[in-house]
Amino acid sequence: MSWDDDTRPATGRAYDGRLLARLWGFVRPYRRAFWGALVLSPIHQGLGLVQPYLLKLGIDGYVREGDIAGLGSLAVLFAGAIAGEFLGMWGQQYLTMVVAQRSLADLRLAVFARVQRFPMRFFDRTPVGKVVSRVTTDVDVLAEMFAAGAMTIALDGLKLLGIVVFMCVIDWRLAAASLVLLPPTVLAIDFFRRMARRTYREIRERIARINGYLQEAISGMTVIALSAREARCFDEFSRLNADHRDANHRSNTLEAALFSLVEAAATVSIAVMLWRGGVLHRQDLLELGTIVAFIQYIQQFFVPIRDFSAKYAVLQSSMTAAERIFALLDEPVEAVPAVPQRPRQARGEIVFDRVWFAYRNADWVLRDVSFRVGPGEHVAIVGATGSGKTTLVKLLSGFYPVRRGRILVDGVDVRDWDPAALRRHIAVVLQEVFLFSGTLADNVTLGHPEVSRAAVERAGRHVHAESFVAAMGGWDAPVRERGSNLSAGQRQLLAFARALAHDPTVLVLDEATSSVDPETEWLVQDALERLLDQRTAIVIAHRLSTIERADRIVVLHRGGVREEGTHAELLGRGGIYARLHRLQSQGGPAPFEAVS
Numbered sequence: 001m002s003w004d005d006d007t008r009p010a011t012g013r014a015y016d017g018r019l020l021a022r023l024w025g026f027v028r029p030y031r032r033a034f035w036g037a038l039v040l041s042p043i044h045q046g047l048g049l050v051q052p053y054l055l056k057l058g059i060d061g062y063v064r065e066g067d068i069a070g071l072g073s074l075a076v077l078f079a080g081a082i083a084g085e086f087l088g089m090w091g092q093q094y095l096t097m098v099v100a101q102r103s104l105a106d107l108r109l110a111v112f113a114r115v116q117r118f119p120m121r122f123f124d125r126t127p128v129g130k131v132v133s134r135v136t137t138d139v140d141v142l143a144e145m146f147a148a149g150a151m152t153i154a155l156d157g158l159k160l161l162g163i164v165v166f167m168c169v170i171d172w173r174l175a176a177a178s179l180v181l182l183p184p185t186v187l188a189i190d191f192f193r194r195m196a197r198r199t200y201r202e203i204r205e206r207i208a209r210i211n212g213y214l215q216e217a218i219s220g221m222t223v224i225a226l227s228a229r230e231a232r233c234f235d236e237f238s239r240l241n242a243d244h245r246d247a248n249h250r251s252n253t254l255e256a257a258l259f260s261l262v263e264a265a266a267t268v269s270i271a272v273m274l275w276r277g278g279v280l281h282r283q284d285l286l287e288l289g290t291i292v293a294f295i296q297y298i299q300q301f302f303v304p305i306r307d308f309s310a311k312y313a314v315l316q317s318s319m320t321a322a323e324r325i326f327a328l329l330d331e332p333v334e335a336v337p338a339v340p341q342r343p344r345q346a347r348g349e350i351v352f353d354r355v356w357f358a359y360r361n362a363d364w365v366l367r368d369v370s371f372r373v374g375p376g377e378h379v380a381i382v383g384a385t386g387s388g389k390t391t392l393v394k395l396l397s398g399f400y401p402v403r404r405g406r407i408l409v410d411g412v413d414v415r416d417w418d419p420a421a422l423r424r425h426i427a428v429v430l431q432e433v434f435l436f437s438g439t440l441a442d443n444v445t446l447g448h449p450e451v452s453r454a455a456v457e458r459a460g461r462h463v464h465a466e467s468f469v470a471a472m473g474g475w476d477a478p479v480r481e482r483g484s485n486l487s488a489g490q491r492q493l494l495a496f497a498r499a500l501a502h503d504p505t506v507l508v509l510d511e512a513t514s515s516v517d518p519e520t521e522w523l524v525q526d527a528l529e530r531l532l533d534q535r536t537a538i539v540i541a542h543r544l545s546t547i548e549r550a551d552r553i554v555v556l557h558r559g560g561v562r563e564e565g566t567h568a569e570l571l572g573r574g575g576i577y578a579r580l581h582r583l584q585s586q587g588g589p590a591p592f593e594a595v596s
């Protein structure tokens with residue numbers, strides 16, 4: 001099955017050897033606790049079983065005879081059994097949860113580590129919510145499996161068997177009377193469980209819908225507010241919410257019916273047993289203590305039967321969850337070159353050599369693209385939206401492999417570069433600056449210890465970030481999630497500082513199109529110049545000033561290089577660039593690429 005299949009019902013096998021073996025890989029480091037829990041389980045169950053028998057011995061042996069001393073020692077034994085059962089159960093639960101929480105924390109970590117190594121392709125086709133739900137919800141389902149004691153479902157069967165054996169050994173006639181209701185009860189439980197399972201699936205699907213809706217609505221809150229759609233969204237959400245509530249309601253009704261059914265079955269069984277026991281007792285064929293013991297056995301008997309099918313269902317859904325988690329763990333990771341290379345000399349030369357690329361099949365996004373950027377040279381890439389500019393950058397960073405041709409960075413094919421070294425060598429500043437929650441300084445260093453505070457401050461000063469940083473309270477001021485407490489211009493400057501502090505050889509920049517106030521605009525422009533100074537740079541340019549200042553301009557059109565040259569040369573040629581330029585000059589401050 002595929003790991004992102006949320007709809008698959010949990011009605012598969014409850015025991016899948018292959019999956020359990022893989023799960024065991026995570027439990028193994030905590031195997032002592034695991035075996036401890038497993039050993040404690042039959043012990044406390046056994047101690048639970050002997051209690052009614054001790055009661056019987058007490059009543060029939062000592063109470064009837066009036067042997068108070070004997071009764072006293074039996075009471076000590078009885079108390080011991082109760083204490084032992086309690087301790088055993090406590091120990092078993094404790095150890096089980098130790099195993100569960102530790103191994104599942106490891107599992108979550110393994111999934112996260114794997115996700116970090118996935119190629120960009122993976123994130124193109126995967127909604128974030130799906131991955132999040134694998135790491136949280138599915139792991140929680142596994143936790144539930146431990147909590148419900150579903151792993152030890154076989155031991156429940158053993159307990160049932162134990163009760164039947166005890167009953168039959170004490171008095172088989174009474175045992176038969178007690179168990180007469182068993183077959184119809186089991187059938188009824190099975191019927192209710194089947195119905196309940198259907199509603200569980202409904203609940204799961206509906207909560208998934210609620211989560212999806214919430215995720216979209218909350219992340220698009222600004223748009224919702226701007227378009228005054230709150231009322232409509234509220235209605236949509238309240239409908240989803242009501243659907244979920246109704247499904248839960250049905251499930252609760254069934255659960256309640258099941259519980260009362262089992263209670264009733266136990267009570268009626270006790271009544272049948274008492275009636276039969278009463279007859280036998282009057283005929284002097286049965287002792288009173290036996291009847292008391294049987295009342296307790298019957299009470300103990302129906303609970304595991306009731307829980308058995310619930311545990312079975314938990315096992316089934318946890319196998320489905322495990323299957324999805326492992327399928328995610330089996331997704332291929334980013335290819336790493338066999339012998340990662342770095343160039344002998346970092347000069348900052350970039351060569352696109354007959355590069356072809358498509359995200360899917362043969363939908364070519366880049367066709368036979370060739371150009372060279374010499375060390376220290378500044379090249380502006382222009383072209384209409386969708387012409388493939390951003391794709392060039394992604395290929396250069398090695399996020400996707402080229403289909404044909406090659407890209408050389410300082411003479412080494414990006415496919416052969418050590419990926420981490422390549423991304424240090426080339427700093428990419430995207431149009432949408434992504435900021436993490438943390439401090440301003442964290443957002444510049446990105447957690448790299450080699451970037452010192454002094455380097456952060458120097459970079460900040462260099463790109464004019466220091467005045468707003470000071471206004472916010474210094475480099476340790478907090479950045480809220482996604483930098484929502486910073487303006488677009490401030491985010492840009494911070495991104496420049498981030499690039500500069502890491503001192504890359506090559507800078508790739510997708511110039512922001514968002515307009516900022518004239519003063520910030522000037523700061524950004526000046527910071528940009530300082531940033532590019534003495535570095536090789538490829539700028540996806542939108543502003544005329546940036547383009548005019550570039551050493552060379554590469555015009556992309558439908559994935560191919562159409563024109564190449566300086567501003568003056570291209571204007572003189574009277575081609576696409578000249579037309580774009582004319583349109584933009586007439587159209588005022590519109591971003592360069594928006595006109596095609």
Ligand code: ADP
Pocket residue numbers: 124359360365383384385386387388389390391392
């Ligand atoms: P530009 O930056 O010039 O606007 P892009 O490089 O972003 O252009 O996109 C070029 C083409 O590739 C567009 O047709 C776009 O739809 C397509 N494209 C971009 N990213 C992806 C992706 N992750 N998966 C599939 N197609 C994509």
